[in-house]
Structures are given as structure tokens and as C-alpha cells.
Amino acid sequence: MSVLRNLPEKWDAEVDIVAIGSGAGGLSAAITAHELGASALVIEKSDQVGGVTALSMGEVWVAGNHLASEAGIADSADEGYRYLQTLSMGYGNDLTVLNKVVHARHALKFFEEKIGLRMEVIKGCPDYYYKANPHGISEGRMLEAVPFPAAELGEWQGRTRLSPQMPYGMTHADIFDAGGSANLMKWDFGKMAERLARDERCLGPGLAAYFVKGALDRGIPLWTEASAEELIADGVRVVGARVRRDGQNVFVKANKGVVVAVSSYERRQDYNRTLGTQIDLGSMVFSSIDGANFRLAGPLGARIAKVPDITSLGFTIPGEEDEEGGPLWRTALGALGQPHTIVVNRQGKRFGNESFYRSFYYEVDRIDGGNQTHPNFPCWVILDSQGREKYPFISITPDQDWPEGFGVVADTLADLARMTGIDAAGLDETVARFNGYAEAGEDSEFGRGSHPWSGWMCGDPFHKPNANLGTLRNGPFYAVELKRMGGTAIPSTGLLTDHHSRVVGWDDAPIEGLYAAGNSVARMETGAVMQSGVSNARGMTYGWLAARHACGDPSPLLQQEAIRLGVI
Amino acid sequence: MIETAQTVCVAAPIGSVWNHVKDIRNWARLMPGLQDCTIIDGNDSRWVLKVGVGAMVRTVKVAVHVDQWDGPGRVLFSFKLQGDPVTGEGCYLAMPREDDTTNIQLSLQVSGTGPMAPMWEAMGGPLLPKFARAFAEQRAGGIEEAAGLAPRSQPTRMSWMASLSATLSKILRRLTGWRPAQASEARGQS
Numbered sequence: 001m002s003v004l005r006n007l008p009e010k011w012d013a014e015v016d017i018v019a020i021g022s023g024a025g026g027l028s029a030a031i032t033a034h035e036l037g038a039s040a041l042v043i044e045k046s047d048q049v050g051g052v053t054a055l056s057m058g059e060v061w062v063a064g065n066h067l068a069s070e071a072g073i074a075d076s077a078d079e080g081y082r083y084l085q086t087l088s089m090g091y092g093n094d095l096t097v098l099n100k101v102v103h104a105r106h107a108l109k110f111f112e113e114k115i116g117l118r119m120e121v122i123k124g125c126p127d128y129y130y131k132a133n134p135h136g137i138s139e140g141r142m143l144e145a146v147p148f149p150a151a152e153l154g155e156w157q158g159r160t161r162l163s164p165q166m167p168y169g170m171t172h173a174d175i176f177d178a179g180g181s182a183n184l185m186k187w188d189f190g191k192m193a194e195r196l197a198r199d200e201r202c203l204g205p206g207l208a209a210y211f212v213k214g215a216l217d218r219g220i221p222l223w224t225e226a227s228a229e230e231l232i233a234d235g236v237r238v239v240g241a242r243v244r245r246d247g248q249n250v251f252v253k254a255n256k257g258v259v260v261a262v263s264s265y266e267r268r269q270d271y272n273r274t275l276g277t278q279i280d281l282g283s284m285v286f287s288s289i290d291g292a293n294f295r296l297a298g299p300l301g302a303r304i305a306k307v308p309d310i311t312s313l314g315f316t317i318p319g320e321e322d323e324e325g326g327p328l329w330r331t332a333l334g335a336l337g338q339p340h341t342i343v344v345n346r347q348g349k350r351f352g353n354e355s356f357y358r359s360f361y362y363e364v365d366r367i368d369g370g371n372q373t374h375p376n377f378p379c380w381v382i383l384d385s386q387g388r389e390k391y392p393f394i395s396i397t398p399d400q401d402w403p404e405g406f407g408v409v410a411d412t413l414a415d416l417a418r419m420t421g422i423d424a425a426g427l428d429e430t431v432a433r434f435n436g437y438a439e440a441g442e443d444s445e446f447g448r449g450s451h452p453w454s455g456w457m458c459g460d461p462f463h464k465p466n467a468n469l470g471t472l473r474n475g476p477f478y479a480v481e482l483k484r485m486g487g488t489a490i491p492s493t494g495l496l497t498d499h500h501s502r503v504v505g506w507d508d509a510p511i512e513g514l515y516a517a518g519n520s521v522a523r524m525e526t527g528a529v530m531q532s533g534v535s536n537a538r539g540m541t542y543g544w545l546a547a548r549h550a551c552g553d554p555s556p557l558l559q560q561e562a563i564r565l566g567v568i
Numbered sequence: 569m570i571e572t573a574q575t576v577c578v579a580a581p582i583g584s585v586w587n588h589v590k591d592i593r594n595w596a597r598l599m600p601g602l603q604d605c606t607i608i609d610g611n612d613s614r615w616v617l618k619v620g621v622g623a624m625v626r627t628v629k630v631a632v633h634v635d636q637w638d639g640p641g642r643v644l645f646s647f648k649l650q651g652d653p654v655t656g657e658g659c660y661l662a663m664p665r666e667d668d669t670t671n672i673q674l675s676l677q678v679s680g681t682g683p684m685a686p687m688w689e690a691m692g693g694p695l696l697p698k699f700a701r702a703f704a705e706q707r708a709g710g711i712e713e714a715a716g717l718a719p720r721s722q723p724t725r726m727s728w729m730a731s732l733s734a735t736l737s738k739i740l741r742r743l744t745g746w747r748p749a750q751a752s753e754a755r756g757q758s
Binding site for chain 1: 683
């Protein structure tokens, strides 16, 4: 298939690999290219590097990894494949699932050896579907970065992205050994203070910093505030990019390929609506996550693909802003599964297992075609004073005043219902029924608190009989209307790629010279439902695969494994 | 408790410095991140500040009380965040130098109260020295400007700025852009 021909009169710069985006996807491609003897350039639209990787919890899901093996945890890539394959529910692609699983463990070792990436098993962190899926395991696949000393970034220390939402002075181990997010009061803040003072970064900021350092160590140029506006092709293959930098067009020739790793489209409401079928999303990500992957690859005939997805829930708290001056969006996930909270719709009814977002959030956008409504939206999280006194409500700690203008506070449930517009009788009945579940320790209606991951992630392990169930009895009561949010740039729709991360066209053939990685790629390896840690893993894995192919070292592993497992 | 002391040199004699410092409105006008200031009387005021904490910016309300005007060399004050369990004390010291300039030192002590005190202090630890430094620098610049001296040279400011994290630098750049409005607002409400 012939492709675009839009060659410039002259090139302003020339490298082998142009990586567009400075998260794990783009950086891993650039680093891998360098290790294979090629030159690379990283182009970043914003003024900081690290991408959405730095905004994440930094979890990296790698089945059958050597770190778990060394810790004596029984697992295998085969079991990891079966796990993801069942999560896919037929919406993904089995070969893509296998491709991810087969290569992630090798990519992990590659970056450990080459850039000094230091990861460790998140002890006690189960797969989302552990116990609900026979191939899920109780720990071992979820990895996190060992705290990274950001002073090693030199002049890039202040230009490597931090997360405004994540407590990046703490590791998962620090947080969850102390009882998780619900038990903020039990965290070792002395350790946090030392880490913050030394700028040792954990979670997503730590993970991203390792890759930034890897690029810096190799002298790979990182262009910030440089926007890739257009890919350049010669009629046969992609050969470069037009970059807007310092108000000028800069034509960069890419001898071996261009890797599009610009994350997704969450800050474009029109894309959210038309590609994600999601309306009015708040977002935790910065404004340059605007769907450039489609605009760049579209003129080359790139094919896109979509998998089922959820709409997250969150809110903004008065007085909190992001670095760009906008309201700081916070996901409600951590609060929804804590004891002494429920979520109800206008009817005052619960509509799912609030403690397991991958189930619950599918209900948010449910459409009632009979009356053209979303029966479960708007919705409110309700908590009582027990929850308020014991647990943080995301960033609002028990010893802080409840922010003025945030939600509704009332002495009785009836008043709370009146002030919010929730049906009072429905709410009263729901709370009474829920209190019975809480006392029994079992939610027979929606199964709240039945997934081990829920207890680990958002429950209180010290709360009995169930870490996710607590009564709502004591006023004052609080209600916060939940807003729709994107999934931290983990999208439903992305560019379709082959197993070497080559973007494919509508003719199913790869577009020569064009690769994609990270959240720019359609999630054909997860399909219907998601597993935390896959996004960061696919970032580093697909960037690694892309550079290997572009530099003449394509991985042969998939073919071997697919034959062995009978996938093809 | 977390604490810091930041010293800067002002190119003005201590008398000129005191003329500027003794008016609480000048404190507010030069406070980094000031959004609003209500002067209640000569000793009490309420400030609304935007403070960079890591990669986020948080609006805090602060009740400030001057405990002792002991000019021209010293001012003692205390403050309390409204809505947050954080209190603090501070001391402004001015020390004349032989070349008719003045060293001013700003000392701050901040304490969290209640069960979450360690968290507040952990979060405030990296922030406090930068905040105090920024205030002392802006304070010095404001005094020099009021004394009719040329604005502080850009290289000096940039040198200091370069020593901070880029996150703070970005926030300060934003704040610098807001300064004229802040000054106007502060004057208007006083």
C-alpha cells in the first residue's frame, strides 16, 4: 500500500529513531535503540519528561518474572497468559496477549541490566482477580521501583515529572505494610520526610525517573516543549517528523523509524465522546495528552481499535490545583471501598460493588434506553462520621476541617437526602440494608469486600469482620457528588499494532517505519477488563520491541511460544 | 516541628528597612503566592496563599498575629492555618552591616498538631526553606524598590531560582506574573 509522501525540502536533524513521548514507552524505545547501536531522539510536548508513567502508582505487572521466582513465588508466563486471556473475554487478541506476557519479563531484565532499573515484588499485592480467576495469584506479578534518588538526574531533576496525586515519598510496601490508604495515620511519616528531603522518588515518579536517567546516561537528547505535528513519509515508509520547537518547524529525519508513544486522548472531550463513548470527563493527566497519536498516524492510514472500557469516578476538592492551574482531579477509588461508605444513585440505591472498581465502574454509564437516562449517574458517595473520624477521604485527613463548599454535610440521612436531591426513602432503606451486610461481614447483594484486592487496595485490614464493610450510623453524614473521570490516560481506543509494535493499516499490513508504544496502542492484550500494572509494562515492553525491530533485531519469541501453546 | 532560617542582604540601611517592615501591608504584598489579604488591625491579619506542595498547588488560609514589634531589629509573630492542624512561629531579625546595608533573617518554625502531625511536617519539610527563602528574597527586593534602588539584578534572582527545583521555579514564575495584581489587591483590601 502506498503511503503519504510529504518530504521536506531539507532535513534539520537526523537520527535513527525518533521517539515521540517521554514516558516509559518513548524512553524505552530510545534507550533500546541506543543499546543496539542506533542514535535516538526523544520529543516531548510538555515542559517535563516522564509522561503519564510518572503520574501512575508505578505498578508493573509481569507474569513469570525472575524477581518473584527468586522470592520463591510460584508463577509462570503461561499462567499469566491464561489469566490475561480470560480477562480479555474475547475482545482482545490472544496473540497480542501472549506477545505481552512473553516479552514483558525479558524487557524487564533488559532494563535492569542496561539502565540499572531496580524493581521489587510488591509483597501481598494480589492480582485484581485473585480467587475470582483460577489463574490469578496472591502476589508476585506486581512490581514496583526501588526508590530512585532524583538528585542523579542533575539538571533534569526539576524537569522530570512528579505526581500531584500520588504519595511518591512512599513505596507500596511502606503504604500497605501500614494498613494501606485507609490507614494513613499509621504510615511512617519519618521515612516519608527523609525521602522527600532527599528527593527519593517512589511509585510512578520513581519508575519514570529510572528511564529518564537511562536516556540521560546515554546522551540521548530530550527535547521538551517540542510538539510533533506531523509524520513525514516518502511514499513507502515513515521517514521522519515535523516538530514544532521554539516557534519553528524542525524536520527530523528518522532513518530507522518513528515511535509514537504520546499516551492517549483523555484531555480531548470530543475524542472521549466519539472514541471512548464517554461524556464530560475530568482528568488527572496534563493537557498535552490530547490524542496526538491519532492525528500523527491517521494520515498514514493507521488502523484504530477499541475495547470495552469503564468511566472512572472522582472529584475536585476546593483549594487544590494542578501545575497547570486547573482544578486537581482526584480519583475516588481509594475512598469508595473504605468501611462506612456507600455509593448511591438518585434513587438512593447502591448499584454495584463499590470496592472493586473494575466491576463497579461498568455500571456508571449504563444507559436506560427506555427513558434516555443514565440511572446510575449522577451518583454520590455517602459516609458517616465513623468513616470521617477514622479514615482519610482521599486527601482530606480526619484532623482537617471538611473543606468549605465540598459536598454536603447533614446531621441526618434525611437531611442529606433533601440537600442532595437523593430519594430519602431509598437512601434510608439502602443504608439499613447495607448496615446489615456490614455487621455480617458479607454483602450478599453486590459482593463488596469479596475480592482480596479490594481489601488490600482500599479497605482497612484492621476492620472486622470485613475490610470493606462498615456501618453508616453516626451523624453527621457526608455526601460528595461523584464526577466522571478518565482512566488516567489508559484508554479504550488506540492504534492497532502488530507484535513488533508496528502500527498497522486498514489493510492489516504494517506501515513501514511507524511504531507505537504505551497507551497510544489499542489494548488488545487486556480486552474487556484491565489489570493494574499492565499499562506500565506495555509501555516498556512495546517500546523495547519497537526499537528492536526498527534496529534489525526483531524478537523471535512470540512465534516459538505461540506454537508451543497452540495459539496459532 | 520543622524549622528554617533564611538570611538575605538588603542594599539599604536598617532605618529604611524598618520603615518598610513596620507596615504589615508590606509583608502581605511580598508574600509568595499571596491571593488575598485582610488586615484586621496592626497586629492581626488573614492571608490566603497558594503554596506549591510537590506537583500540586494548594490554597491555604493563614491567620497571622504579630506578637511583638521590636523595631528596627526584630519582629516576632505567630500563625495558624485555618482548617488545617498546623501552627507556627516566626522571627524577623535585621542586622546592620558596615557598608550601610542590612542583613535580614527570617526564621520559621512550623508544627503539625494532632495525630497527623508527622504527615504535615513531612510534607512541609522540603517546602518550608524554599518558601522562607522566597519570602526573604522578595522582601529584600521590595525594600530596595521602596528605597528607590534599582530592582534586584536578574542574574542574582536567576542564580537563586536555579538552585530550586523546577517545580517551585514554575510556581514562582506564575506567582511573579501575579505580583502586580497581588499588590493591588493587598492595598485595596487594607
